[in-house]
Amino acid sequence: MTYDLTDTTFIIPVRIESEDRLRNVITSVCFLLENFDTRIIIKEFDRQSTFLTMALPQIMDYLEGKEKNITHIFEQSDDPHFYRQMFINQMLDMVETEVVGNYDSDVLLPIDSIIESQRMIVEDEADVVYPYGWGTYQEKIPPSDQLVSEFLSNDCDFSVFEGKTTPDRAESGHVQFIRTSSYREAGMENENFVAYAPEDKERLHRFRTLGYRVGRLEKKVYHLEHARTPNSWINNPHMNNNLQLWDFLQSLNEEELRQYYKEQKYLKKYQ
DSSP states (O other), X not given: OOEEEEEXXXXXXXXOXXXXXXXXXXXXXXXXXXXXEEEEEXXXXXXXXXXIIIIHHHHHHHHTTGGGGEEEEEEEOOOOSOOHHHHHHHHHTTOOSXXXXXXXXXXXXXXXXXXXXXXXXXXXXXXXXXXXXSEEEXXXXXXXXXXXXXXXXXXXXXXXXXXXXXXXXXXXXXXXXEEHHHHHHTTSSOTTSOSSOTHHHHXXXXXXXXXXXXXXXXOXXXXXXXXXXXXXXXXXXXXXXXXXXXXXXXXXXXHXXXXXXXXXXGGXXXX
C-alpha cells in the first residue's frame, strides 16, 4: 500500500563516502518511495556522483518507475568538507509543499510515525514534529547488506530488525518534519556551522526559543550505522568553532536570537 504524502517533500543531503553510506541511501530512498506518494530532493557534493552511478541503478531496479519522484542535484567539488547546512538550505529553497522532512539518509522510521508527523502539521497541531521520543528511542542497525535486503524484500517489515539492533539515545537529530514556511521564517539551517556540528541541538533550541510549536512522538527511530569521517564525527576540524557558536546562541534571549537571524548574510541568497 502506498500512502498519500504529497503534502511533504523530503530533503536529503548526501556525500557517499563509504560502502555503508551507499547502502544506507539506497535503503532509505527505496523505503520512502515504496511506501509513500511523495517527493524527494537529494543534493550530492563530491568529486563524482556516486549516487548516479551506483545508487540510482539499484533504486530504479527496486522501485520500477517510482524513482521519477526523485530530484537529484550534483555539485562537483574536491573540497573535503561537507557543507550540510548550506545544502539543506538550497533544497529547502526548492520545496513547494506545506511540509518538509529534513531527512538523514541513514534513518528509517515506522510508517505510522511518518503519517502522524505530517498530519500534526497539516492539521495545525504543530510547526515542527520530532517523530521519535527523547531518550532511549534509537535502535542502531548494524551495517549489513543482508539485513537491509531482507527488510526491503519483506515489504519493509521492521520486525526483520528485532533482536539485531542496539538501543541508544535519540534527542534532536535524525529527521524532523517542519512546516516549510516556519522553517524559512526561523532562519533555515545555520550555515555558520560547518560539517559535523551541534546544529541539531541548536535547531531544536531555536524553534523552542522563538515560540514555535514543537511536537514529539513517543516512537522509535532506526539508525543505519556507518563508518565515520570528519564530516560525521567530532574530529571535524571546525568542531571548536561550531561549539563556540552553539554556546553563543544559547546565551541569547528570544529577541536577540530573532535579531541574530535577521542579520545573517546567508539568508539573502534565499530571498
